[in-house]
Amino acid sequence: MAVVGRPNVGKSTLVNEMVGRKVSITSSRPQTTRSAIRGVVTRGGDDGPEWQMVLVDTPGIHRPRTELGSRLNGIVHGTLAECDVVVFVVDATAPIGPGDRLTAERVTTANRPVVVVVNKVDASDPGRIADQLAVASEWGFDAYVPVSARTGDGVDIVTSEVSSRLGEGPMYFPEDMWTDQPEALLIAEIVREKFLERLHQELPHSLAVRVEDMDTRDDGLFTIAADVVVERKSQKGIVIGKGASLLRVAGTEAREELERLFGTKVHLDLRVVVERDWQRRPGALDRLGFE
Numbered sequence: 001m002a003v004v005g006r007p008n009v010g011k012s013t014l015v016n017e018m019v020g021r022k023v024s025i026t027s028s029r030p031q032t033t034r035s036a037i038r039g040v041v042t043r044g045g046d047d048g049p050e051w052q053m054v055l056v057d058t059p060g061i062h063r064p065r066t067e068l069g070s071r072l073n074g075i076v077h078g079t080l081a082e083c084d085v086v087v088f089v090v091d092a093t094a095p096i097g098p099g100d101r102l103t104a105e106r107v108t109t110a111n112r113p114v115v116v117v118v119n120k121v122d123a124s125d126p127g128r129i130a131d132q133l134a135v136a137s138e139w140g141f142d143a144y145v146p147v148s149a150r151t152g153d154g155v156d157i158v159t160s161e162v163s164s165r166l167g168e169g170p171m172y173f174p175e176d177m178w179t180d181q182p183e184a185l186l187i188a189e190i191v192r193e194k195f196l197e198r199l200h201q202e203l204p205h206s207l208a209v210r211v212e213d214m215d216t217r218d219d220g221l222f223t224i225a226a227d228v229v230v231e232r233k234s235q236k237g238i239v240i241g242k243g244a245s246l247l248r249v250a251g252t253e254a255r256e257e258l259e260r261l262f263g264t265k266v267h268l269d270l271r272v273v274v275e276r277d278w279q280r281r282p283g284a285l286d287r288l289g290f291e
């Protein structure tokens with residue numbers, strides 16, 4: 001099942017809520033998600049698992065201005081071609097706009113059952129939600145569900161609308177698995193998340209994180225070395241912060257979350273490096289793992 005929509009509508013928040021764990025990082029900055037991130041939901045009965053659903057969170061669909069943007073849209077396109085059911089998320093706090101219509105076009109082309117989620121109803125009002133549902137219903141998709149991914153309201157309805165449209169198939173993942181992301185990627189994303197909310201203007205877009213080294217010491221300490229990549233020299237100082245304050249605060253927050261996640265002490269070593277205009281350069285994008 002693929003979750004698509006324009007940037008910042010709450011796709012990743014919805015995926016996390018459906019899985020019941022943090023699979024994909026979220027932030028108020030558009031284009032937070034930069035890859036197809038899989039989450040797994042397995043529902044069990046008394047005699048073992050009954051069904052499994054694989055959710056794919058995707059980058060926000062937009063008109064690309066950089067090579068990175070084109071690659072992100074390509075990821076969504078690829079995911080739409082592979083999935084059985086589409087969850088199309090729109091934002092109840094903003095009018096249906098060009099980004100939503102662009103998504104509607106792409107989704108229509110995919111020719112799959114589509115469940116439309118009108119998200120953020122906790123921050124909207126009944127009149128507005130009704131208007132959004134009315135406009136969205138003109139697309140003629142299969143189901144429309146008002147939801148708050150933040151509070152969890154309506155999320156179960158999305159799960160049942162989707163699962164009722166999924167075909168029979170094998171269980172692809174073990175029962176206790178909730179994502180298939182490699183550890184290094186999960187770590188890099190958690191580190192990036194801690195910087196996003198604290199950066200402004202173009203900086204969230206200019207930031208990438210790459211894990212360079214991971215090791216578990218004999219005494220159980222998990223050591224991680226990661227590069228925080230920016231595009232220009234002038235950005236380096238901002239990301240480090242006055243007296244290294246930003247680097248310290250974000251690093252500590254990331255380390256604490258990683259310690260909870262892995263259930264062990266973590267030593268996180270962050271280095272800020274400049275890779276000029278990496279968003280625009282195919283070679284740099286390849287090195288950062290964007291296919």
Ligand SMILES: Nc1nc2c(ncn2[C@@H]2O[C@H](COP(=O)(O)OP(=O)(O)OP(=O)(O)O)[C@@H](O)[C@H]2O)c(=O)[nH]1
Pocket residue numbers: 005006007008009010011012013014025026027028029030031032033034058059060061119120121122123147148149150151
């Ligand atoms: N009030 C409210 N805010 C929400 C809800 N769902 C998500 N948000 C907020 O909306 C912002 C964007 O959420 P994300 O889940 O990162 O959005 P996204 O669609 O994955 O964004 P991209 O990955 O950038 O495309 C965050 O600040 C979320 O906390 C909701 O149900 N209610």
Ligand SMILES: [Mg+2]
Pocket residue numbers: 011012013024025026032033057058059060
């Ligand atoms: Mg996202």
